[in-house]
Amino acid sequence: MRLAAISDVHGNLPALEAVLKDIKGKNIREKVFIGDSVGYGPDPNEVTLLLKSACKAHVAGNHDWAMLGLTDIAYFNPAARAAIMWTDGVLTEEARTILDGWPVAKTLKRENMLLVHSTPIAPEEWNYLFSPEEALPYFDHFKQKICLVGHSHIPFIAELLPSGRTMGYREGAELREDCRYIINVGSVGQPRDRDPRAAYALFDEGTVEIVRVAYDIRQTQERMTLAGLPKPLIERLAYGM
Ligand code: ZN
Numbered sequence: 062m063r064l065a066a067i068s069d070v071h072g073n074l075p076a077l078e079a080v081l082k083d084i085k086g087k088n089i090r091e092k093v094f095i096g097d098s099v100g101y102g103p104d105p106n107e108v109t110l111l112l113k114s115a116c117k118a119h120v121a122g123n124h125d126w127a128m129l130g131l132t133d134i135a136y137f138n139p140a141a142r143a144a145i146m147w148t149d150g151v152l153t154e155e156a157r158t159i160l161d162g163w164p165v166a167k168t169l170k171r172e173n174m175l176l177v178h179s180t181p182i183a184p185e186e187w188n189y190l191f192s193p194e195e196a197l198p199y200f201d202h203f204k205q206k207i208c209l210v211g212h213s214h215i216p217f218i219a220e221l222l223p224s225g226r227t228m229g230y231r232e233g234a235e236l237r238e239d240c241r242y243i244i245n246v247g248s249v250g251q252p253r254d255r256d257p258r259a260a261y262a263l264f265d266e267g268t269v270e271i272v273r274v275a276y277d278i279r280q281t282q283e284r285m286t287l288a289g290l291p292k293p294l295i296e297r298l299a300y301g302m
Contacts, residue, residue, distance in 0.1 A: 062172055063088075066246040066262040068095035068211030070112065071124065072102025072148065073250030073298075076259040079276035080249050081115055089263065093169070095211040095246055096122025096178030098160065099152065101144045101294050102250050103284035109156040121163040122178040122212065123187040128152055128160050132187070140291040147290060173206040181208050181243075193219035193229025196243045207242045209262070215254045216247030216262070216271040233270035247271055257301035
C-alpha cells in the first residue's frame with residue numbers, strides 16, 4: 062500500500078499545495094482526506110475544489126458540517142466562530158455542494174481502513190482523541206486494521222498489540238501483521254503540536270510516517286489579514302499552536 066492521508070486543511074491553500082507537491086515528489090498517487098477543508102483559513106473555495114480533485118476518498122469534519130448548518134457553532138471559541146461566519150459568507154454553492162457530498166465515515170476495503178474525522182465512536186459527535194494513551198477503548202468500535210482520524214491537529218500513531226496493550230509513536234512506525242492502529246494524521250493547515258510545518262501521513266509498504274512540510278506561512282497570514290480574519294488565528298500559524 063502506498064497512500065497519503067491529509068486532514069484539517071482549513072482553507073490554507075499554500076500549505077495544501079506544498080503538501081501535494083511533496084506527495085507527488087515521493088511518487089505517491091493515492092490520497093485520502095480526513096475532514097475540515099474549511100474554517101480558519103482564507104481560501105476555503107480553492108481548497109475544497111482542489112481536495113475534491115486530488116483525493117480519491119473524503120470524509121467531512123465539524124467545520125465542513127458547520128457550512129451545511131449541521132454543526133452547532135455555539136460551542137466553537139469566539140475566533141473559530143468568527144472564521145466560520147466569514148467562511149459561510151464567501152463559500153460558493155459549488156464548494157458547499159462538494160462538502161455536502163462527504164460522509165462522516167468511509168471504509169476503504171482494499172486498504173482495510175476506516176476514515177473518520179473525530180473518533181470511531183459516534184463520529185458525528187466530534188469528540189477528541191488526543192493521544193495514544195487514550196486510544197485503547199476506541200479499538201472495539203471499528204473492524205478494520207487501521208482507523209485514520211484528524212480533528213485535534215496533533216499527529217500520533219496508536220498500536221494495539223495482540224496482548225491487548227497499546228503502544229504510542231509520534232513520528233512513524235512499522236505496520237505489523239498482528240497489530241491494529243489508530244493514526245491521527247496531523248493537520249495540513251493549522252498544526253497544533255508546536256511544529257508550524259504542515260503535517261500528513263505517508264503509508265509506504267508496511268510503514269507509516271508523519272511527514273512535515275515547510276510552506277510559505279507568511280503568504281497565508283497576509284491573505285488572512287486582507288480577509289479580516291481574527292488576529293489570534295493569524296498569529297498561531299507561526300507557532301504551530
Ligand atoms: Zn480541524
